[in-house]
Amino acid sequence: MQFKSFWRKFLNVMFWVITGGIGVLAVTLLIFGNDLPDYKNLATYAPPVASRLYASDGSLLIEYAEERRVFLDFNDMPPQLVNAFIAAEDKNFWTHPGIDFMGIVRATANNIMRKAGFGGDFSGASTITQQVAKNFFLTSERTLSRKIKEAILALRLERSFSKQHIMTLYLNQIFLGARAYGVASAALMYFNKPVSELTLSECAFLASLPKAPNDRARAVERRNYVLRRMVEEGFITQAQATEAAAEELNINSGFTEQMEETFQYFAEDVRRQLLNSLGRDALYNQGLYIKTTINPELQRAASNALNKELDNYNADKSDEKLQGAIFAMNPHTGRVVAMSGGRSFRESSFNRATQAYRQIGSTIKPFVYLAALERGYSPEALLLDAPIVGWRENDTLWKPENYDKKFLGEIPLRLSLETSRNVTTVRLVQQIGDINAIDVAQRFGVYPQNMSDINLSMALGSGETTLQKLVSGYSAFVNGGHVIKPKLVDYVEDRYGNVVGGEKTKMEKWSPDSLPTIEENDSETLSDPQSLYQLVSILQGAVEHGTGKQARVAGRTIAGKTGTTNDVKDVWFIGFSKNLITGVYLGYDTPRPLGKGAGSHMAARVFAEFMTTALANETNQPFAVPDGLHFVRVNRANGVAASQSSDGIIILEAFKEGQGPNPVNRQTDVNKKAVVGGVF
Numbered sequence: 203m204q205f206k207s208f209w210r211k212f213l214n215v216m217f218w219v220i221t222g223g224i225g226v227l228a229v230t231l232l233i234f235g236n237d238l239p240d241y242k243n244l245a246t247y248a249p250p251v252a253s254r255l256y257a258s259d260g261s262l263l264i265e266y267a268e269e270r271r272v273f274l275d276f277n278d279m280p281p282q283l284v285n286a287f288i289a290a291e292d293k294n295f296w297t298h299p300g301i302d303f304m305g306i307v308r309a310t311a312n313n314i315m316r317k318a319g320f321g322g323d324f325s326g327a328s329t330i331t332q333q334v335a336k337n338f339f340l341t342s343e344r345t346l347s348r349k350i351k352e353a354i355l356a357l358r359l360e361r362s363f364s365k366q367h368i369m370t371l372y373l374n375q376i377f378l379g380a381r382a383y384g385v386a387s388a389a390l391m392y393f394n395k396p397v398s399e400l401t402l403s404e405c406a407f408l409a410s411l412p413k414a415p416n417d418r419a420r421a422v423e424r425r426n427y428v429l430r431r432m433v434e435e436g437f438i439t440q441a442q443a444t445e446a447a448a449e450e451l452n453i454n455s456g457f458t459e460q461m462e463e464t465f466q467y468f469a470e471d472v473r474r475q476l477l478n479s480l481g482r483d484a485l486y487n488q489g490l491y492i493k494t495t496i497n498p499e500l501q502r503a504a505s506n507a508l509n510k511e512l513d514n515y516n517a518d519k520s521d522e523k524l525q526g527a528i529f530a531m532n533p534h535t536g537r538v539v540a541m542s543g544g545r546s547f548r549e550s551s552f553n554r555a556t557q558a559y560r561q562i563g564s565t566i567k568p569f570v571y572l573a574a575l576e577r578g579y580s581p582e583a584l585l586l587d588a589p590i591v592g593w594r595e596n597d598t599l600w601k602p603e604n605y606d607k608k609f610l611g612e613i614p615l616r617l618s619l620e621t622s623r624n625v626t627t628v629r630l631v632q633q634i635g636d637i638n639a640i641d642v643a644q645r646f647g648v649y650p651q652n653m654s655d656i657n658l659s660m661a662l663g664s665g666e667t668t669l670q671k672l673v674s675g676y677s678a679f680v681n682g683g684h685v686i687k688p689k690l691v692d693y694v695e696d697r698y699g700n701v702v703g704g705e706k707t708k709m710e711k712w713s714p715d716s717l718p719t720i721e722e723n724d725s726e727t728l729s730d731p732q733s734l735y736q737l738v739s740i741l742q743g744a745v746e747h748g749t750g751k752q753a754r755v756a757g758r759t760i761a762g763k764t765g766t767t768n769d770v771k772d773v774w775f776i777g778f779s780k781n782l783i784t785g786v787y788l789g790y791d792t793p794r795p796l797g798k799g800a801g802s803h804m805a806a807r808v809f810a811e812f813m814t815t816a817l818a819n820e821t822n823q824p825f826a827v828p829d830g831l832h833f834v835r836v837n838r839a840n841g842v843a844a845s846q847s848s849d850g851i852i853i854l855e856a857f858k859e860g861q862g863p864n865p866v867n868r869q870t871d872v873n874k875k876a877v878v879g880g881v882f
Contacts, residue, residue, distance in 0.1 A: 249374055251489030257496045263465050268486045272386035276370040286409035289431035292330040300331045300356035331356040334371050379415030392453050403449040464505040467543035467553050468496050472690050489697035495537040495689055503815040504528045504540035511808045512545050526788040527555035529669050533677035533783040536689040559666040564622045565765030565774045566663040569643040571619045573634050575733040580861040582614040582841025585626040602628045614841040616740045620748030631661045645728050646675035673785040676776045683727035683734050731828035732858050738825050739856050752806035753777050755813045759824050764802035769795045775805035780823040784809055831856045836863045
């Protein structure tokens, strides 16, 4: 009777306990379960992933990321890596429903023993599923409400997703120090290898990181703890653990991925361009594949050539160092193959190839002479190289001079440009008009279209522009007269392989054997092909016979132009073969004279050294000749028809229809041709 009474009371108590428990659970779910985040989008988990920048040969240059992460599918995760995390974080992962009730009891007992003074570590009871819930949806605050929400979410995650999917979420999302999120990124950051190549020791080390991601002092101790746990759980043998514990942890120093400095100016320009076109989130979080135009071999050659010249000049200087830039691209497609914006990106990230606006000196002259050729001037048209006395422009009175302080009398237009004569150029600008002379530079993108102060000095190179703009402008000389925009990126793919920038199809409708023409639906030409070829022929003469001799490359057809500003504050050389154009600039960041012995030959040397490497494996090709020209041998000094000669005095000149050599005995007495006040 007493037993029945006891049993009745016991069942009654149990009823109310269970009922009360259900009530508490219901109230808890009502309070904390209704406003929980929507976890269902984790079915198509797409975490922030680093974007990667590749060179034209497929080599990786750098990653852009706010969180360094490389997504890894569960099937690609090594079993011993998964087992290491289970042993370290959640031994009952495969069997619990999201919450480990036995783990809660064990952790509670351990923590009570710890508080009672019996030693041991405080331990938690969060499962891997609970950590996923916290990492994706909750904060890290230590409150009862957060733990309740975490538990509810964990239970819901387990009902919605497989254990493999939950493990995939966990191992791709977890922060493991060194700016690495997820095991794939951590493997690269700490050991510079993919997860498939990790040793047991390295797997155990990564599994030890969630508790203290940035504590390297206890790295070996924590790794060995994980190895012991793996033995206890039967994942490995004691012998395997002993062998792994004896392995030295060769962790990357500094946890950083360093890009070769020679590529940094280029990479930074790409970064700025993509930030502007795609936005910050896409660049840093969407795992873009960015295929660039840079050629690693040519980039290193360009940087080496530039720094060699700068180092030679700066060797005995103790104050501010001379700076410079080099910019090389295909003149037909605009693909930039090499770019260096200074001596060292670490010293200064300012890109002198694309950001520095400087006076361009005589590199403006080809545009001036093209204006004359377009107006029917023959390459052998005679210009007077004689003193101009009392030249006045606005309120300024000045006397134009040649760099050698000499006057040659009447000389052909070709010879004037090849040798960069200043006085004859002044006369030519006066004849065609400074507005017309500058218009060509504006058409070709060297000067802006909205210039208001157009004058003679602008036509002689006092205007400012960048090396990139000059190279782009010169490209039109050899590509048939078409505007060409420098191209740093071939195409950009998102993480799913969709093209989101550029074109993954054939990059250019051009081949090395092409004539300088493009299809009808492309941009209108900036000038006529015949005038352009005449100019290119003259610039070829400038390298072979004139001021650009230092730019010659043995066995190669090269054209180009030197440039030097007043007091030799800035020096330039822009030159090209049929399929590659390169510009070089040297000068101080705060303009000042380079000093005795300095000049444009320095820039020409950089050009020649780079082009020697760049063209080493290319077949030499002459510049393409358009229809409508006829060729006559003339004396280079006076433009008169002459017989063949091997000393460079006799050349083969290109004439348009109606043009021809100068008459015999067309000479001028310099002493009778002095001009006063700029009147010819």
